[in-house]
Amino acid sequence: MISKRRRVLKAAWGAGLGWLMHQAAMAQAEPRNARPQEGDRFVFAGGDRKGVIVTPGDLPLGGPQIIAFPQDPRSAIVRDGSRLNQVLLIRFEAAELAEATRSRAPQGIVAYSAVCTHAGCDEWAWRSEQKMLKCPCHDSEFDPKDGARVSSGPAPRRLAALPLKVEDGVVMAAGGFVGRVGFQSV
Amino acid sequence: MIANTLLTAAACVIGFFSWTSAAQSLDRYSAVTDDRLLNPEPQNWLMYRGTYNGFGYSPLDKINTQNVKKLAPVWSFSTGMLEGHQAPPIVNNGVMFVTTPNGQVLALDAKNGDLLWRYVRELPEDVIQAHPTNRGVALFEDKVYVATVDAHLAALDAKTGKVVWDVAVDDYKKAYYLTLAPLVAKGKVMVGTSGGEFGIRGYVAAFDARTGKEVWKTYTIPGPGEPGNETWAGDTWKTGGASVWITGHYDPQLNLTYWGTGNGGPWPADMHPGDSLYTSSVVALDADTGKLKGYHQYHWNDNWDWDEVSAPLLIDVQRDGRTIKSLVHPGRNGYLWLLERRADGIKFVDAKPFVKQNVFTSIDPKTGRPSYDAEKIVSSGKSVTFCPSQWGGKDWPPAAYNPRTRLLYVPAHENLCATLQGESKTPSYEPGKRYTGINANATKLLVAPGADHIGELQAWDLNSGKKVWTYNYKYMNWGPVLTTGGALVFAGGSNDRYFRAFDARTGRVLWQFRTNSGVTGVPSSYAVDGVQYIAVQSGWGVDAQKMQGRLDSFMGTKTHVPQGGVVWVFAVRE
Numbered sequence: 001m002i003s004k005r006r007r008v009l010k011a012a013w014g015a016g017l018g019w020l021m022h023q024a025a026m027a028q029a030e031p032r033n034a035r036p037q038e039g040d041r042f043v044f045a046g047g048d049r050k051g052v053i054v055t056p057g058d059l060p061l062g063g064p065q066i067i068a069f070p071q072d073p074r075s076a077i078v079r080d081g082s083r084l085n086q087v088l089l090i091r092f093e094a095a096e097l098a099e100a101t102r103s104r105a106p107q108g109i110v111a112y113s114a115v116c117t118h119a120g121c122d123e124w125a126w127r128s129e130q131k132m133l134k135c136p137c138h139d140s141e142f143d144p145k146d147g148a149r150v151s152s153g154p155a156p157r158r159l160a161a162l163p164l165k166v167e168d169g170v171v172m173a174a175g176g177f178v179g180r181v182g183f184q185s186v
Numbered sequence: 187m188i189a190n191t192l193l194t195a196a197a198c199v200i201g202f203f204s205w206t207s208a209a210q211s212l213d214r215y216s217a218v219t220d221d222r223l224l225n226p227e228p229q230n231w232l233m234y235r236g237t238y239n240g241f242g243y244s245p246l247d248k249i250n251t252q253n254v255k256k257l258a259p260v261w262s263f264s265t266g267m268l269e270g271h272q273a274p275p276i277v278n279n280g281v282m283f284v285t286t287p288n289g290q291v292l293a294l295d296a297k298n299g300d301l302l303w304r305y306v307r308e309l310p311e312d313v314i315q316a317h318p319t320n321r322g323v324a325l326f327e328d329k330v331y332v333a334t335v336d337a338h339l340a341a342l343d344a345k346t347g348k349v350v351w352d353v354a355v356d357d358y359k360k361a362y363y364l365t366l367a368p369l370v371a372k373g374k375v376m377v378g379t380s381g382g383e384f385g386i387r388g389y390v391a392a393f394d395a396r397t398g399k400e401v402w403k404t405y406t407i408p409g410p411g412e413p414g415n416e417t418w419a420g421d422t423w424k425t426g427g428a429s430v431w432i433t434g435h436y437d438p439q440l441n442l443t444y445w446g447t448g449n450g451g452p453w454p455a456d457m458h459p460g461d462s463l464y465t466s467s468v469v470a471l472d473a474d475t476g477k478l479k480g481y482h483q484y485h486w487n488d489n490w491d492w493d494e495v496s497a498p499l500l501i502d503v504q505r506d507g508r509t510i511k512s513l514v515h516p517g518r519n520g521y522l523w524l525l526e527r528r529a530d531g532i533k534f535v536d537a538k539p540f541v542k543q544n545v546f547t548s549i550d551p552k553t554g555r556p557s558y559d560a561e562k563i564v565s566s567g568k569s570v571t572f573c574p575s576q577w578g579g580k581d582w583p584p585a586a587y588n589p590r591t592r593l594l595y596v597p598a599h600e601n602l603c604a605t606l607q608g609e610s611k612t613p614s615y616e617p618g619k620r621y622t623g624i625n626a627n628a629t630k631l632l633v634a635p636g637a638d639h640i641g642e643l644q645a646w647d648l649n650s651g652k653k654v655w656t657y658n659y660k661y662m663n664w665g666p667v668l669t670t671g672g673a674l675v676f677a678g679g680s681n682d683r684y685f686r687a688f689d690a691r692t693g694r695v696l697w698q699f700r701t702n703s704g705v706t707g708v709p710s711s712y713a714v715d716g717v718q719y720i721a722v723q724s725g726w727g728v729d730a731q732k733m734q735g736r737l738d739s740f741m742g743t744k745t746h747v748p749q750g751g752v753v754w755v756f757a758v759r760e
Contacts, residue, residue, distance in 0.1 A: 046616055083312050083359075083618065119315040123619060125626035136626035137316050137383075139735050154731060182311050 032081030035181065036070035036162055040173040042111075043078055045069045045086055051078065054171050056107050059091035064126030065133065065144070066090075067114050070173060084181050086114035086122055087162055088133065089171065090144050096131075098146040104163035104178075109171055111162035112148045113181045116140055118155040120183045133159075156184070197340070198306045199347040211280045211295045212302055212345050218278060218325040220372060224438055228671075229713035231277045233433075234322050234367040235584060236710065239500035240435040242586030243669050244711035248718040249758050250672030254687045254697045256758045257720065261299030265292065265751035269315075271725025272582075272666070273322035273367065274708035275753060281344070282712075284723060284753055285320040285367075289334035292753070293347060296721075297714045299755065303347035309336050313358050314618070316383060319728050321433070322367030322708070324375060326395045333364035333377045339393060341375075351398035355379070355391060360617040362386050367433045369443060371473045374401055378430020382448040382493065385425035385621035390434070390445055390471055402476030406430060406447045406464050414463035422458050425615050427451035428465045431495040432582055437511075440529050442470045442479055444500070444513060448493035452623025454608030455489040456565045462487050466494045468513060468525070470532060480531030485519050485556050489564040490545065490606070491576035492518040498525065499587050499594070504649040505535065514648060516540060516585050516596040518578030522646065523554070538651065540644060541579040541600045542634070545572050566608045566623075575604035575631055577733055583679065584708060586667040591690045593654060594646040595667045595675050601637035605630040631736035640737075643667070643677060645693060655693035661737065661745075664730035668709035668720070676720055678705020681734055681747045685709075685722060685754070702752045706730050717757055725751030 042054040045067045049058075054068050065088045069080045079085045094108040101110060112133075114122050121137035132151060133142045140153030148159035160179035165172050218232060226232045228245045235242045249257060265271065269287040275296075276283045282296040291305040313336050324331040329350055330342045337356040340349055355377060356362035361384030369376040374392040382388065388406035393399065406428035408414035415423055429448035436443045447469060450462035463481070466488045470480040484494050498513035503524060513525040513532065520543035526533040534554030539546075546556040564570045577599060585596045607628035615621055633640065641663025645654045665679020675688040678701070685705045687697040707723030726747045738745055 046619075047614070119318050120312070121314055121316060121620070127627060134626060136620065136622070136624075136629075137314075138732050153735060183315070 030081060031072055031075060031077045032079055034079055035085055035176055036079065036087065036173045038173055038175050039073055040070035040079070041073055041170050042068035042087060042089060043071050045080070054089060055169055056091065056109060056166060056171060059089055059109060061091050061093065063090050063128065063131055065124055067124070083122055084113070084115055088112045088114045088124065088144070088159070092131070092145060096145050101145060101147050104161065104174065106164055106166045109164055109166070110144050111164050111173070112144060112159040113162070113177060115182050116155060117157050117159060117183050118153070197308065197349055197352070200304045200306065211297070214279055215281055215328070215345055216279045217327045219327070223370065230279060231274065231710040231712050232325055233276065233370070234274060234708070235433070235435070238371070238436040238438065240497055240584070241499060241589070242584055242667055243588055245671040246711050246713055246718045247671035248713070249670065249674065249720065251674060251689050251696060253758050254672070254674055257687065257697050257699070257756045258759055259699070259754055260719070260757045261755050263292070263294060263299050263301070263753040265290070265725070265753065267725070267751045268727065268749045269725070270319035270727030270730070271707050271723035271751035272319045272728070273723060274710040275721035275723070276323055276325065277710065277712035278325055280714045282721070283323045283325070283330055285322050285332055286751055287318045287320060287727070289320055289332060291323060291330060291332050291342060291347065294753070296712060296719065305332070305342055305347045307334060310358065314361055314363070317365050317380060317728055319365055321365055324368035324370045326370040326373070326375070329395065331368045331370065331375050333366060333368050335363045335365065337362045337364055337379070339364070339368065339375065339377055339398070341395070341398060353393065353398045360386070366431060369434050369436065370395060371436045371443065374473065376434065376443060378434070378445060380429050380431050382427035382429035382451055383620055383622050384618065385451060385615045386429065387424055387426060388428035388430050388447060390430050390476065392476060404471055404476040404478060406469060408463065417461040417463045419459045425451065425621060426458055426462060426465065429493065431493065432497060435497040435500055436473065437500055437527060440527065441473050442527070443473050444497050444527070445469050445471065446494045446496045446498070446515070448495060449488040449491055452612060452621055453489055453491055453606070454565045454623050455487050455563050457608070457612045457623045458487070460487060466492055466519070468494070468498050468515065468532065470527070480528070482525050482532040482534060482554065484515070484517050484521070484523060490572055492578050494518055495582045496580070496584055498523070499585065500527065501587050501594070501648060510535060514587070514594060516580045516598070518581060519543065520574045520579035521546070522596070524648065536651070540596060540653070541574050541598055543574060543579070564606045564608055566612070567610045569605060569607035569628055571603055571605045571632065573603035573634065574599060575602040576606065577602070577729060581664070581729060583664055583666040583706065586669040586675070588669040588690055590671060591673060592647065592649065593690065594648055595669055596644045596646065597663050597665050597667055597677060597679055598642040598644050599640060599662065600642050601634040601640050603632045603634060605632065631733065631740055633737070633740060641680060643675070643688065643693070657688060657693045657695070662730060662733055664704070664706045666706070666708040668711060670711055676709045676722070678707070678722065678724065680704065681745055683724070683747070685724065699756070701754055702748065703750055704730060704747045720756045721753065723751055723753050725749065
């Protein structure tokens with residue numbers, strides 16, 4: 001009796017989960033909601049230059065970061081439908097970067113998800129001496145020179161990385177996010 | 187509507203029926219009426235602080251100063267959740283309801299810990315959890331109410347956990363979110379909104395307990411044409427904060443609910459010039475209409491992040507031969523406030539510091555309005571060090587009052603100061619984005635030179651206005667307080683994972699138990715079949731964790747307090 005009930009519950013739970021995943025996939029299929037894709041360029045997410053395309057020259061050497069949204073180059077649609085699409089862009093001397101980080105960082109430019117893996121905040125302070133990203137919500141710090149690994153604070157894992165390329169003077173995504181974007185809510 | 191359907195579908199109820207005591211405890215589930223909320227039976231803990239007056243007091247006395255040393259765990263339950271477990275176990279005739287971070291609700295057999303049902307909420311993937319916690323349910327009739335971090339209010343069937351209704355209180359994408367236990371009075375479910383760090387405009391809203399329909403909504407920042415709006419410059423009132431983080435208290439005679447409000451934003455003084463009503467205040471709202479019937483602003487134009495989040499306790503205090511129907515508030519600003527509650531408003535009585543405070547230079551004896559040291563004002567581009575820190579003399583963990591000992595028990599932080607620096611200019615507001623105006627790199631937590639402790643549990647005699655005893659903790663104290671008819675005080679709050687029982691009259695530790703994690707949960711007490719239990723959640727996180735991190739930065743230490751929530755239930759085995 002109990003096991004049958006559990007089987008039914010399990011099936012219902014599974015069906016519900018499947019439906020939700022379908023909904024999530026549908027939502028992401030919308031170009032505005034979709035995560036960055038290969039060939040996407042970037043536009044400033046806010047501030048005076050909101051919507052302007054980011055070039056390598058816009059990124060000060062050695063930081064701080066800028067926050068950008070990806071943009072589909074064909075339709076010019078900015079993928080600002082989800083705050084999980086926000087990307088941190090920072091430019092370093094290539095020699096400052098760890099080897100694995102350097103391999104996806106043309107001209108020393110790195111890109112990471114701008115959503116903290118701890119509790120999902122997306123505002124960032126720049127620690128210029130250490131060249132570290134700090135989330136002001138709960139003080140997690142990440143090292144963007146080394147794959148955005150957690151250097152201190154409560155964040156459980158590094159920020160998802162986004163491989164880049166530079167074509168015709170424009171910074172572009174060379175693929176999708178490497179690693180999970182967002183945080184573990186349940 | 188679509189969002190509602192999605193979210194309702196995204197919630198999952200897992201039922202567990204062992205056909206034994208679990209089913210029996212649900213069978214005997216008794217409806218929670220207005221009368222029961224007004225006069226809860228001693229064996230039950232029906233709301234956030236047990237009673238409408240906010241005492242955090244259980245009259246049960248089977249566990250007392252004589253036998254508490256024999257207190258031992260009788261069952262525990264792992265929630266499977268990380269982060270801050272702050273909700274009290276709320277108990278109605280043998281059925282316990284506990285919430286966890288992420289808005290989950292557990293219904294447990296209060297006697298043996300059997301899981302009766304579990305409400306699992308699947309949160310939107312883009313929600314921000316600036317305060318990953320939930321502070322408990324409210325009960326009314328046959329329903330259980332939970333307010334969620336995605337800014338919804340849900341009513342669950344108390345016997346099954348199934349969603350009866352689920353309404354969006356606000357838009358979580360604009361960083362409105364709910365962390366408090368709702369307050370139920372006269373058939374209305376009242377909640378307030380968090381989000382003060384994100385440029386929200388705070389409010390308290392009431393919903394019909396049976397249907398979920400909004401009945402009233404009162405902003406804690408008055409709009410144009412309303413008294414108090416003139417204390418804001420230009421449009422700053424639209425994004426000025428004044429969050430309502432914590433459950434209000436209720437005076438049934440006056441039919442008034444009392445709520446604490448958060449600070450103004452962005453934080454620096456010149457970014458929200460003026461008194462900024464009703465930030466860092468207590469507001470009195472009519473339970474039927476939400477109409478503002480009075481307020482007292484503890485401090486004007488806050489710029490130290492001193493949210494006055496806790497609602498004041500409704501205590502009868504003797505002064506000069508008369509009984510004052512009072513509002514007692516140990517403030518984040520480090521002062522212990524005594525106010526008089528009346529049908530026509532709130533009157534200041536007195537205030538005195540309960541920790542070292544170096545911002546106020548005086549308090550007006552008639553109005554209670556403080557004057558400030560101009561050197562301690564945080565403003566654009568200016569870095570200021572002040573005491574107590576932005577977590578204040580007392581943060582959200584509730585104080586308790588014991589009508590037998592006539593003492594107020596205050597979880598406090600002494601010897602902590604902070605440095606805050608305003609950004610050079612007011613940030614531009616973007617919905618859902620942080621909006622504090624503070625240079626995060628310049629923020630520091632400092633320990634006062636020569637300090638030998640930080641956390642305190644203080645006991646105050648309000649009639650004499652004197653502190654009776656203090657228990658010192660080497661590091662922080664984030665422990666909500668329970669006091670009982672057995673002349674005991676229970677609290678955790680320290681980073682050493684202990685949950686302690688104190689002699690309520692002397693402050694002596696009579697018992698302690700080392701739990702899985704740091705205890706920042708609100709403790710409660712109840713009885714089933716004549717046996718008294720003490721219950722609390724252990725699960726470190728949120729501000730306690732953040733303070734620990736900053737303390738470690740200051741001291742050059744690295745302290746590990748394990749996470750993961752567990753409900754603990756203790757009893758004396760005869």
